[in-house]
Amino acid sequence: MFVGPPRSEGPSSTPADALRKLQEVTDAALAHLELDELLDELLTRVRDALDADTCAVLLLDDTGTELVARAAKGLEEEVERGVRIPVGKGFAGRVAAEVAPVQIEDLDRADVVNPILREKGIRSMLGMPLVAGGRLIGIMHVGTLELRHFTEDDTSLLQVVAERVALGIDRALMYDELVRVGRVQRDFVALAAHELRSPASTVYGLAATLRARASDLDAGSQAHLRETLYEQADRLRRLVDQLLDLSHLDSRTVEISPTRVALKPHLQSVAQAVAPIGDSIHVRVPDDLEADVDAAAIEHVVGNLITNALRYGAPPITVTADCTDRHLRIVVEDRGEGVQDEFVPYLFDRFRRSERSRTQARGTGLGLAIAQSYAHAHGGDLLYTPAKPKGSRFELVIPAATNG
Ligand SMILES: Nc1ncnc2c1ncn2[C@@H]1O[C@H](COP(=O)(O)OP(=O)(O)OP(=O)(O)O)[C@@H](O)[C@H]1O
Ligand SMILES: [Mg+2]
Known part of the structure; x- marks a missing residue:
């Protein structure tokens, strides 16, 4: 007024x-x-x-x-x-x-x-x-x-x-x-180059030694060098694959081709491919659950989560899947120590590994970043919560038409 x-x-x-x-x-x-x-x-x-x-x-x-x-x-x-x-x-x-x-x-x-x-x-x-x-x-x-x-x-x-x-x-x-994206990209290139340098120079050093001095070395030393060369070359190859995946995901050129997938056999074969014989992964999925999803993306994400559970967690490792509200939810759980509270905010960051995991296994710290980018590319998400009573629980959620 x-x-x-x-x-x-x-x-x-x-x-x-x-x-x-x-x-x-x-x-x-x-x-x-x-x-x-x-x-x-x-x-x-x-x-x-x-x-x-x-x-x-x-x-x-x-x-x-x-x-x-x-x-x-x-x-x-x-x-x-x-x-x-x-x-x-x-x-x-x-x-x-x-x-x-x-x-x-x-x-x-x-x-x-x-x-x-x-x-x-x-x-x-x-x-x-x-x-x-x-x-x-x-x-x-x-x-x-x-x-x-x-x-x-x-x-x-x-x-x-x-x-x-x-x-x-x-x-x-x-x-x-x-400006922010530019800075992130520059950091990324610097980190990627840093990560590539170590296996690349090891591969070069080993190959150069074998080339120049093979005749001076006994058969056992030669075999040892060749084995190390293979391991480092494999690490280099995986790293380049991961970087290419990320680059496709970042530029949104990753192909998404949903097909009707029977989830139980699919997740069982993913678990078998990742877990060495003797590691038992419990796949608890309804026999008749089907969804229209990209089978390769599911394989990539779930394969990564199981590998992490084997590396950083402890048995039993379970994979469950269900469908609610037009979303497919796949959960991978283990009964290890779980992710330390102070590391949780960085879990999905590129090149981030916890201090503890450095002593547990070799890795680049790209697995979860790529898995989450795959989830985002499918209009979904990858989430972490501590498991009950202990351990880690990762949940992949993707929108999907299902028979459920
Ligand atoms: N199931 C888990 N239990 C406890 N910590 C985990 C678990 N999964 C992941 N982490 C922690 O998250 C970090 C990041 O995982 P991520 O898969 O991104 O990288 P990585 O396994 O170290 O390397 P990469 O997967 O690139 O070979 C790990 O280094 C580990 O510290
Ligand atoms: Mg990993």
Whole structure:
């Protein structure tokens, strides 16, 4: 509700004036700034263009349920205190929920969540959704310390400005993401080269020794060298295969060809292929369970999980499968020590191995990263939870039409 005389009837008095203000905030030079600089510059210009005292931008968080203060002018505490407003609650939450402009003429009589607005003595506010590519990415609002009725011209100006701000933020966020991906790729190449160097130089050293000095060595030493050469070459081959898999998965060129698969015989043959004779893997799957899935991907993921259970876990190792809510769930469990709590956040990272596992078996730390990428490529996921009463429990979930 509006009470008392308006401080002004809005700043856009003439069309030329409005155009100039618009140009100030849509200045092409701003397109090259990084997100923080861009917001810093834009917020000042928006505040001035609307002759307001404060201006703030709140962005939707990853879950899409809360707004997080990202930049502010005249309301810096909002960002410093990391204010979060649930969508639908208070003033900012309402702008986001309605995806429409909202005006508060008198803050004293309004429902606001953010205490800083009152602490700062803000009286009137105008909020606008930030939409880019048809998607809500946040909201922006301007406020005044005196009572003010924002006119239609003010609303139109803020609307155009909000479009520009949303595009700028979207572009800057995309740029930040590209920088992040670039950094990840550089790290990946460095790590891959590092991992390849050791078996590659061992293979070269062994081959060079055999070539130059075979005649000086007795048959036993030659056989030993050849065996080591074979092992290292095998390690190198597997590593190159893993890196190629990851590269296909990253570039999304991995082929997914679902066919109807009878799961019990399929999982039994995967277990047999991976587990050396004598290792008993219990495959507990309904006889008639079938699903439309990529048999090779299942083999890859489950084979990897069983290998890990044999390496780092302890028997009994069980493989179970069932189908609920149009999803196929395959669980591989063991009764070993499980994954240490402090290592769980890194379990699916590339090239990560726990300190303990380094003493248990040779490995690259790529198995689970690849398995999870396969799951994602199928629109599913690979999850870890500790098993009960002890051990590890890995669950592969993939959307699949089934007979179940
Ligand atoms: N069943 C398990 N029980 C306990 N720890 C596990 C289990 N499976 C995996 N881990 C831990 O997770 C780490 C990462 O596993 P991942 O399969 O990605 O790599 P790796 O087995 O070390 O090497 P690679 O599979 O590339 O040969 C392992 O090194 C181990 O520390
Ligand atoms: Mg592994």
